[in-house]
Amino acid sequence: MARGNVAEYNPQEIEKKWQRRWEEARVFETEADPAKPKYYVLEMLPYPSGTLHMGHMRNYTIGDVVARVKRMRGFNVMHPMGWDAFGLPAENAAIKNNTHPRTWTNNNIAEFQRVLRRFGFSYDWRREISTCEPEYYRWNQWFFLRMLERGLAYRKKSRVNWCPKCATVLANEQVVNGYCWRHEDTLVETREIEQWFLKTTAYAEQLLDDLKLLEGGWPERVITMQRNWIGKSQGARVKFAVADVMGAEPVEVFTTRIDTIYGATAVILAPTHPLVAKLLEGSAQRGEADAKLGRMRQASVKAEDLATAEKEGFFTGRHAANPFNGEKIPIWVGNFVLMEYGTGAVMCVPAHDQRDFEFCRKYGLPVRVVVQPLQGEQFAGETMAAAFDDHGDGKLVNSGPYNGLSPDEAIAKMAAVAKEKGFGRGETIFRLKDWGISRQRYWGTPIPVVYCAKDSMVPVADKDLPVVLPPNPKLTGMGESPLAETPEFVNTTCPKCGGPARRETDTMDTFVDSSWYFYRYCDPHNDKAPYDSAKVGYWFPIDQYIGGITHAILHLLYSRFWCKVMRDLGLITHSEPAARLFTQGMVQKGGVAMSKSRGNVVGALDMAEKYGADTGRLYTLFAAPPEKDLEWSEESIEGSWRFLNRVFRLVDRHAAALREVKSAGIDTAAATEKEKVLLRKAHQTLRRVTQDFETRWHFNSAIALIMEFYNEIQAQEPLEESVRPEVRKEALELLTLMLGPMTPHLAEELWEMLGHSEGLWTTSWPAFDSDLARDEEVEIVIQVNGRVRARVKVAAGLSEAELVPKALAEPAVAQHINGKRVVKQIVVPDKLVNLVVA
RNA sequence: GCCCGGGUGGCGGAAUGGCAGACGCUGAGGACUUAAAAUCCUCCGGGGAUUUUUCCUCAUGUGGGUUCGACUCCCACCCCGGGCACCA
Numbered sequence: 001m002a003r004g005n006v007a008e009y010n011p012q013e014i015e016k017k018w019q020r021r022w023e024e025a026r027v028f029e030t031e032a033d034p035a036k037p038k039y040y041v042l043e044m045l046p047y048p049s050g051t052l053h054m055g056h057m058r059n060y061t062i063g064d065v066v067a068r069v070k071r072m073r074g075f076n077v078m079h080p081m082g083w084d085a086f087g088l089p090a091e092n093a094a095i096k097n098n099t100h101p102r103t104w105t106n107n108n109i110a111e112f113q114r115v116l117r118r119f120g121f122s123y124d125w126r127r128e129i130s131t132c133e134p135e136y137y138r139w140n141q142w143f144f145l146r147m148l149e150r151g152l153a154y155r156k157k158s159r160v161n162w163c164p165k166c167a168t169v170l171a172n173e174q175v176v177n178g179y180c181w182r183h184e185d186t187l188v189e190t191r192e193i194e195q196w197f198l199k200t201t202a203y204a205e206q207l208l209d210d211l212k213l214l215e216g217g218w219p220e221r222v223i224t225m226q227r228n229w230i231g232k233s234q235g236a237r238v239k240f241a242v243a244d245v246m247g248a249e250p251v252e253v254f255t256t257r258i259d260t261i262y263g264a265t266a267v268i269l270a271p272t273h274p275l276v277a278k279l280l281e282g283s284a285q286r287g288e289a290d291a292k293l294g295r296m297r298q299a300s301v302k303a304e305d306l307a308t309a310e311k312e313g314f315f316t317g318r319h320a321a322n323p324f325n326g327e328k329i330p331i332w333v334g335n336f337v338l339m340e341y342g343t344g345a346v347m348c349v350p351a352h353d354q355r356d357f358e359f360c361r362k363y364g365l366p367v368r369v370v371v372q373p374l375q376g377e378q379f380a381g382e383t384m385a386a387a388f389d390d391h392g393d394g395k396l397v398n399s400g401p402y403n404g405l406s407p408d409e410a411i412a413k414m415a416a417v418a419k420e421k422g423f424g425r426g427e428t429i430f431r432l433k434d435w436g437i438s439r440q441r442y443w444g445t446p447i448p449v450v451y452c453a454k455d456s457m458v459p460v461a462d463k464d465l466p467v468v469l470p471p472n473p474k475l476t477g478m479g480e481s482p483l484a485e486t487p488e489f490v491n492t493t494c495p496k497c498g499g500p501a502r503r504e505t506d507t508m509d510t511f512v513d514s515s516w517y518f519y520r521y522c523d524p525h526n527d528k529a530p531y532d533s534a535k536v537g538y539w540f541p542i543d544q545y546i547g548g549i550t551h552a553i554l555h556l557l558y559s560r561f562w563c564k565v566m567r568d569l570g571l572i573t574h575s576e577p578a579a580r581l582f583t584q585g586m587v588q589k590g591g592v593a594m595s596k597s598r599g600n601v602v603g604a605l606d607m608a609e610k611y612g613a614d615t616g617r618l619y620t621l622f623a624a625p626p627e628k629d630l631e632w633s634e635e636s637i638e639g640s641w642r643f644l645n646r647v648f649r650l651v652d653r654h655a656a657a658l659r660e661v662k663s664a665g666i667d668t669a670a671a672t673e674k675e676k677v678l679l680r681k682a683h684q685t686l687r688r689v690t691q692d693f694e695t696r697w698h699f700n701s702a703i704a705l706i707m708e709f710y711n712e713i714q715a716q717e718p719l720e721e722s723v724r725p726e727v728r729k730e731a732l733e734l735l736t737l738m739l740g741p742m743t744p745h746l747a748e749e750l751w752e753m754l755g756h757s758e759g760l761w762t763t764s765w766p767a768f769d770s771d772l773a774r775d776e777e778v779e780i781v782i783q784v785n786g787r788v789r790a791r792v793k794v795a796a797g798l799s800e801a802e803l804v805p806k807a808l809a810e811p812a813v814a815q816h817i818n819g820k821r822v823v824k825q826i827v828v829p830d831k832l833v834n835l836v837v838a
Numbered sequence: 839g840c841c842c843g844g845g846u847g848g849c850g851g852a853a854u855g856g857c858a859g860a861c862g863c864u865g866a867g868g869a870c871u872u873a874a875a876a877u878c879c880u881c882c883g884g885g886g887a888u889u890u891u892u893c894c895u896c897a898u899g900u901g902g903g904u905u906c907g908a909c910u911c912c913c914a915c916c917c918c919g920g921g922c923a924c925c926a
Binding site: 220221224225228229231233235253254255256257268311334335336337338340341342343345346347348349353354355356358429431549552553622623624625628629630631633635636637638639640642643645646649696698700701703704705706707708711779781783785786787788791812823824825826828831832834835836 | 849853856857860861863876919921922923926
């Protein structure tokens with residue numbers, strides 16, 4: 001599209017041209033090679049649904065810049081891409097459009113692939129995986145069987161979270177404030193069903209401890225979120241005998257503050273505690289209690305209600321005996337005690353727990369202080385608010401033989417006594433629960449077990465894997481698993497006795513798929529094992545993992561769990577899959593994240609058609625630092641587009657004359673002033689851009705520096721006057737190379753225009769020359785009492801003794817000193833002189 | 839309530855104890871053009887003085903502090919965003 005003899009920047013043409021060349025030259029294909037240093041950079045794999053928008057593109061662009069920089073720096077870079085292809089939306093779309101989930105999914109994958117290719121991301125597409133393919137999900141099944149053998153997969157009847165809209169079970173992690181994570185307006189209900197679980201709790205301690213390995217490499221807040229989620233709590237179980245029901249089991253409570261047990265004035269059970277019914281039998285309180293119980297059990301589970309709900313409860317009419325002193329205290333039922341946490345029962349110590357305090361206040365139960373601060377005002381009991389919740393400095397009072405001990409001493413001693421006398425023991429509990437993986441859905445990995453009347457539950461043999469999904473399911477989207485409605489799938493023979501048997505009809509949570517997919521990239525077509533351990537040994541751990549903060553808990557916790565299981569199976573030797581994690585900010589429009597449902601997406605293809613991929617890439621890198629949210633601005637994109645046009649025109653203007661020129665071996669001794677300025681700016685820019693790429697990842701300021709460099713070249717035009725061709729070429733080449741990782745298509749084109757027949761991809765990242773980057777002259781800021789009063793240009797490297805007289809000689813400085821005495825002088829070489837006068 | 843982030847011009851942002859506002863967007867004025875687009879040039883935080891040149895001063899959420907010097911470090915508070923939450 002030349003106008004006259006001036007070429008124009010045409011991204012559509014350029015981008016396709018270089019994408020084709022890269023593919024032909026197989027530039028991004030990579031193999032394990034122990035002779036070379038490796039770098040594994042990975043962006044979280046997408047769920048192929050809807051359209052790819054600029055929010056996605058930002059994520060992939062960040063990864064691509066890193067991949068390209070590392071390649072230029074000599075690393076053997078693996079940068080793969082794949083599809084998280086199982087999941088409910090495919091099934092829902094299939095029901096709606098009367099098609100097959102596979103059709104819908106594969107169409108989306110094809111579309112996603114097209115868009116990612118259009119943006120020129122440097123993926124090794126030979127490693128592409130799709131989790132809905134039997135060649136992938138058979139290994140989900142294989143891992144499941146290994147876990148089953150080790151007791152890490154088990155089945156139990158349990159209350160599960162049930163979303164009435166999804167008509168399926170949700171993991172705890174998929175319940176957000178009591179609502180379904182997919183349906184923000186739908187309250188989650190609970191049901192009792194036989195479910196499969198993976199024993200994540202068996203690794204709770206390791207998942208917590210190994211967070212230490214991630215410090216420095218993972219964002220602190222992700223580590224904190226995981227730590228909170230695992231929720232380790234050290235305490236003790238203590239049994240309180242029921243005093244007035246013959247033969248009743250004791251009530252077991254969990255407490256982190258056994259030292260306050262002499263202050264217990266009640267025992268409180270959760271409304272759903274199994275002992276409640278027994279205690280109420282024949283109790284005088286029975287009638288009133290039943291009504292209250294019913295109300296409590298169906299109380300709202302909404303988080304905002306829970307937090308503000310008033311404490312409620314009732315006396316059971318029964319009493320428990322404090323095992324330490326035999327004191328009889330009433331047994332209550334309270335709405336704030338959770339059956340799911342600890343033992344479902346607490347000892348109520350109103351003086352030292354806010355909730356207990358509120359409860360006792362309401363129902364007139366006594367408050368008894370048992371820990372007093374060492375100094376300051378003593379706690380008064382009835383009139384105080386609950387205090388001293390953490391074990392600070394203090395000593396026990398009203399606690400029999402333990403009086404005078406510090407809380408920590410008392411905790412140790414009392415737990416020991418409880419153990420010795422058999423009514424309690426120290427225990428550590430976790431908030432983390434086992435991972436419920438059963439889904440009553442079609443579009444997922446079938447769980448590879450069968451049920452036989454004779455042999456009960458029998459695992460499918462490895463040789464019979466994969467258990468493949470039936471091709472033509474009846475999909476209704478409601479209730480039971482669609483697989484249960486498919487006789488040809490359900491009916492099978494028992495692997496043990498050969499008799500008739502039924503297959504398990506649940507499929508696995510899709511988080512199973514994404515828990516280990518990055519291992520499969522190392523060896524994507526292996527049909528003997530999930531992967532070759534030697535290949536994984538070369539590539540792992542992932543050097544840089546990049547994704548949204550939304551996965552800070554679920555995906556990353558499950559992946560870490562899976563890694564540890566695989567390690568214990570002897571498949572790998574490391575304990576954590578990703579050495580470094582980067583969580584990029586969201587792309588927003590109108591203040592909210594881009595999403596199809598909100599209708600505020602900027603489509604990636606639209607962007608590519610209007611401005612080209614390079615402009616889109618540049619803009620998402622330039623508009624904000626990568627970890628921050630970015631507000632999309634249609635106007636600002638123009639700036640990135642204009643900049644690339646300017647660069648194109650600049651190189652175009654000079655390229656013809658420079659094609660045959662070599663930039664190497666510039667005689668810098670003979671440099672003119674203009675040349676010095678150019679070379680200095682070039683190498684200063686290179687130094688700082690290199691730093692930005694390597695350490696800070698502040699691509700926005702790196703781009704600003706490159707723009708400044710361009711502006712300097714422009715300011716020195718016409719370059720033909722007193723700038724030798726080799727210097728001109730050096731400047732333009734460095735400009736091109738620095739843009740390379742961010743706008744790779746344009747950079748390749750410019751590189752070619754500058755006379756290179758080999759692609760830019762064959763070139764190493766340039767080394768900056770510190771001699772050329774050195775300033776000969778620097779501007780020194782002169783302050784008087786910390787206020788800038790003058791600036792002087794001086795030769796670089798002057799000493800304090802040389803600088804101070806120059807500072808004093810400035811008229812503005814002399815004026816501000818105004819005859820006063822200089823009491824102190826601070827000199828920062830090449831930067832600043834501060835004269836302190838009194 | 840607890841735990842993280844964050845608060846800088848009209849806007850996105852820069853400045854890792856040393857010139858606050860780089861770079862870009864928007865806006866204004868000008869050049870080119872029959873005209874428009876594109877392109878190029880100039881200006882662009884507030885107040886004041888000086889008038890056509892510079893100087894002074896205020897200003898990085900608020901108030902204190904440390905320091906020769908603070909957007910940056912410390913303390914307290916306000917606001918915004920996110921995570922967790924009757925977790926015993």
